[in-house]
Amino acid sequence: MGKTTLAALLVLRLAARGLTPVLAVDADPNSCLDLALGLPAPGSVGALREEAREAKGMSKHEFLEYRLAECLAEGDDFDLLAMGRPEGPGCYCFANSVLRDLTSKVAGRYPHVVLDNEAGLENLSRRLAPSVDLLILASDPSARGLATAARIRGLAAELGILAARTALAVNRLTLPLSDTARALAGDLDADFLLELPEDAALAALDREGAPLTALPGHNALVRAVDQFLDRILSPNP
Numbered sequence: 001m002g003k004t005t006l007a008a009l010l011v012l013r014l015a016a017r018g019l020t021p022v023l024a025v026d027a028d029p030n031s032c033l034d035l036a037l038g039l040p041a042p043g044s045v046g047a048l049r050e051e052a053r054e055a056k057g058m059s060k061h062e063f064l065e066y067r068l069a070e071c072l073a074e075g076d077d078f079d080l081l082a083m084g085r086p087e088g089p090g091c092y093c094f095a096n097s098v099l100r101d102l103t104s105k106v107a108g109r110y111p112h113v114v115l116d117n118e119a120g121l122e123n124l125s126r127r128l129a130p131s132v133d134l135l136i137l138a139s140d141p142s143a144r145g146l147a148t149a150a151r152i153r154g155l156a157a158e159l160g161i162l163a164a165r166t167a168l169a170v171n172r173l174t175l176p177l178s179d180t181a182r183a184l185a186g187d188l189d190a191d192f193l194l195e196l197p198e199d200a201a202l203a204a205l206d207r208e209g210a211p212l213t214a215l216p217g218h219n220a221l222v223r224a225v226d227q228f229l230d231r232i233l234s235p236n237p
């Protein structure tokens with residue numbers, strides 16, 4: 001819960017620090033990271049099918065270059081690659097593999113890459129990123145949400161998705177974390193705990209469909225993300 005919001009805020013606040021350009025990757029076909037970032041929606045990675053590539057006589061390399069030109073939305077401080085909604089049923093595997101190829105092709109050009117993943121366990125197995133510096137598990141403060149986060153962490157380990165570090169983001173807090181929630185969070189043994197408050201300004205932007213760029217620097221969510229970045233970017237966390 002709050003994955004897209006947190007991904008967008010991380011991109012915007014990395015950019016605010018001048019750690020540019022940031023690459024944002026929207027790996028959720030149902031997500032709207034473009035809206036949250038205020039970038040025009042890029043072309044859909046999965047729109048052109050494998051058969052089309054072969055019919056056009058393109059090599060895989062040419063195909064990826066061609067997709068990249070269409071699918072990378074460029075902003076001033078950050079760019080966005082989005083999976084989009086593949087055309088037709090059964091195309092998700094292809095869209096995923098193209099997004100994975102494009103991401104690994106360009107990731108090295110960016111000091112920081114933020115990937116917004118789909119909810120649930122199953123798509124972790126698609127291994128969109130070749131390596132992960134920080135895996136952030138997002139949950140609400142409920143015991144059920146935190147138990148799911150623990151399961152996802154276990155699954156990631158089983159799948160061999162080895163993140164150098166792990167963070168737990170507990171979002172939409174209206175009260176301080178309960179003792180139960182704190183104990184469950186502790187069981188997860190994450191390197192970082194990020195507590196994000198319920199935020200009325202975000203809810204208002206959401207109603208308008210406005211990008212998160214409109215949140216002021218003194219907003220509580222923005223400050224929490226800034227403090228989190230201080231910690232994860234510090235050489236001695």
Ligand SMILES: Nc1ncnc2c1ncn2[C@@H]1O[C@H](COP(=O)(O)OP(=O)(O)OP(=O)(O)O)[C@@H](O)[C@H]1O
Nearest residue numbers: 001002003004005031119172197198199202203206
């Ligand atoms: N801290 C918060 N305060 C107020 N509203 C919030 C907060 N976090 C998220 N929301 C709202 O909750 C909704 C879901 O958030 P978001 O899209 O970030 O979640 P998600 O985990 O990406 O969801 P999905 O699984 O659908 O991709 C959005 O409308 C968002 O604006």
Ligand SMILES: [Mg+2]
Nearest residue numbers: 003004028031
């Ligand atoms: Mg989302």
